[in-house]
Each structure stands twice: as structure tokens, then as C-alpha cells.
Amino acid sequence: MRLQGKTAIVTGGASGFGAGIVRKFAAEGAKVLVADLNMALAEEIAGEVDGVAVKTDVASNDSVVALAETAASVLGSIDILVNNAGITHLPKPMQEVTEEEFDKVLAVNCKSVYLTARHFVPAMCEAGKGAILNVASTAGLSPRPRLNWYNASKGWMITATKTMAVELAPSGVRVNAICPVAGETPLLTSFMGEDTPEIRQKFLSTIPIGRFSTPEDMGNAACFLCSDEASMVTGVAMEVDGGRCI
Numbered sequence: 001m002r003l004q005g006k007t008a009i010v011t012g013g014a015s016g017f018g019a020g021i022v023r024k025f026a027a028e029g030a031k032v033l034v035a036d037l038n039m040a041l042a043e044e045i046a047g048e049v050d051g052v053a054v055k056t057d058v059a060s061n062d063s064v065v066a067l068a069e070t071a072a073s074v075l076g077s078i079d080i081l082v083n084n085a086g087i088t089h090l091p092k093p094m095q096e097v098t099e100e101e102f103d104k105v106l107a108v109n110c111k112s113v114y115l116t117a118r119h120f121v122p123a124m125c126e127a128g129k130g131a132i133l134n135v136a137s138t139a140g141l142s143p144r145p146r147l148n149w150y151n152a153s154k155g156w157m158i159t160a161t162k163t164m165a166v167e168l169a170p171s172g173v174r175v176n177a178i179c180p181v182a183g184e185t186p187l188l189t190s191f192m193g194e195d196t197p198e199i200r201q202k203f204l205s206t207i208p209i210g211r212f213s214t215p216e217d218m219g220n221a222a223c224f225l226c227s228d229e230a231s232m233v234t235g236v237a238m239e240v241d242g243g244r245c246i
Contacts, residue, residue, distance in 0.1 A: 002227040004029030007075040009067070009120075011058050011112065012085030014041035016185030017135060020215020021082055021222045022049060028223055033075060035067055036085070058085045058112035059104075068119040077127055080226045081120050083113050083157075084135040091193040094148035102149050109153035113160055125171040131226040132168075134161045134177040135218070136237055141179055142245045147191065154179075158237045165235030174234040176225045181241035183213035209242030 008025050012018040014036035025032050026049035035056035036042040042053035054070050057063040071078055087108045089101040113134060124130030139147060140154030161177040168175055182191050182203055189195045192203065204210060221240045224230055239245050 001029040002223060002229065003080070006030045006079040007033075007071075007077065008080035008082065008226070009033045009035055009071055009075075009078060010082040010084055011035045011056065011116070012135075013082075014038050014045050014053075016187065017180060017183065017213075017215050017218040018082070018084040019045050020217070020219040021084060022046075022051065022219075024216070024219025024223050025080070025226075026051060028227075030080065031075060033071055058083075058115065059107035061115055061118075064112075064115040064119050072123075077123065078120055078130065080131045080133070081116060081124075082133045082135065082222060082226070083116055085112055086135065086137075086187070088147065088150040088187055088190050090190055091146040093146065097149055105149055105153050109150075110156050110160070113157060117164065121168065121173065124173045125168065128172040130173040131230075132164065132173065132175040133222055133226055134158075134175070135222075136161070136177040136179045138179050138181045138239065138241045138244050141237070141239065161237060162235045169234055174230070176230070176234060177237040178218060178221050178225065179237050179239045179241060179245070180213045180218055181207055181244040183215070183217070185215070188212070207242045207244050208246065211242065213240060213242065 008030045010022050013022045013034035022032050032051040034042045034046045034053045039055040046053035052074050056067045089097050134157050136157040137154040139151040140158045143151035164175040192199045
């Protein structure tokens with residue numbers, strides 16, 4: 001029960017890595033708020049862990065304001081914030097990604113971190129404690145071709161994590177990131193372009209451990225980084241990738 005008595009928000013928590021993090025946090029004693037655009041799935045996961053579901057568009061200031069207000073009324077102070085919500089564009093040459101696709105990737109993957117910082121960091125600093133976890137990607141460390149702007153958004157998130165960590169450390173707030181390799185999540189097909197045995201094998205051949213990452217893998221890493229066991233850890237971008245970035 002490493003998170004006993006703590007409160008947590010997980011954006012994009014209704015599926016994929018986010019759902020794995022929600023389940024792990026709840027199993028370790030946290031009260032979890034699941035923030036997601038898919039309210040039906042969010043309510044399903046929240047019901048499973050005796051949590052709370054809130055429909056949230058992380059790229060919208062008004063929506064994040066509403067999330068912060070709901071979280072304050074339902075959970076009180078927030079101990080843990082996980083910025084997990086993310087999207088990608090389909091694999092294609094960088095110059096063929098449309099402006100609309102680019103804007104959406106940057107809004108969901110980058111602007112969301114800025115918005116949650118605006119509306120959750122002040123209370124954490126006032127309390128003198130808190131843990132923020134940004135779910136980045138191996139794409140931000142060892143980019144693949146044809147996912148250029150997605151790669152760039154995750155590189156942005158890693159740099160944001162490090163500068164947030166330096167700025168917030170004196171206030172008692174830790175900020176870390178995890179960098180998953182591709183996993184069995186709703187985004188996998190988008191990364192691959194199409195889901196065929198041949199393409200899956202091509203992806204797996206780049207992962208020394210020989211398997212995709214799982215939501216449970218991310219939940220375990222997230223739990224450590226957001227727990228008091230990691231009280232001396234801030235500003236890291238932990239590779240949870242089976243050796244992919246070596």
C-alpha cells in the first residue's frame with residue numbers, strides 16, 4: 001500500500017497505459033480520478049477501482065479548469081498528477097502531416113502539460129508537496145522515421161519534465177517522466193500504420209526483451225516514481241522499454 005491515503009489524477013486514464021496506472025495506484029491505496037474524453041470507459045475504470053470519472057479535454061483550458069475544480073471538491077488536495085493523455089499522427093513523411101494533425105498532436109501532448117501545470121501546480125507548491133508524472137515515449141529519445149512531429153512532441157515533454165523538476169524542487173514538488181516503448185494500447189495500430197504480423201515482428205525486433213510493453217509495466221514504474229520511495233528522484237525520464245533505447 002505504497003500510495004495509502006494519497007489522491008491522484010490520471011489523464012487519459014480510461015484505457016491503455018493510463019488504465020494500467022489507475023489500477024496500480026488504486027491497488028496501492030490511492031483514491032484515483034480518471035480524466036478522459038471517453039466518459040463511458042472512464043466510468044467503467046473508475047467503478048472498477050472505486051474512483052471518480054471526469055470527462056476532460058486536456059487540450060482545452062476551460063476543461064482543465066473544470067477538472068481542477070471537480071478534483072478539489074471530490075478529492076481535496078491532489079498528491080499525484082499523471083499527464084498520460086496523448087495521441088499521434090499516422091506514420092508518413094514529415095512534410096505530409098497536415099497542419100490540423102500537427103496542431104492536434106501538439107495540443108494534446110504538449111499544451112496539456114502546460115494547462116495542468118497552470119491549474120494544479122500552485123496548490124501543490126502551497127502544500128509543499130506533490131508528484132507529477134509525464135508519460136513521454138522512447139520516441140522522444142530514439143526517434144523512428146515517419147513519426148516526426150509525434151517524436152518531437154515527446155521530446156518536448158521530456159525537456160518540460162526536466163525544467164519543471166528544477167523549478168519546482170524548492171517547493172517540494174517532484175516531476176518525472178516515463179518513456180514507454182510501443183505497447184498493446186489503442187495507439188499501437190496508429191504507430192504501425194497497419195497491424196500485420198510482419199510489421200509487429202519488425203517492431204519487436206528492436207526491443208531486446210522481445211515483447212511489447214504493457215499497461216502493468218507502466219503502472220509499476222509510475223507507482224515507484226510517484227511514491228515516497230522515490231523522494232530523491234526528480235527530473236528523470238525513465239526508459240520502460242525492454243532495452244529499446246540502448
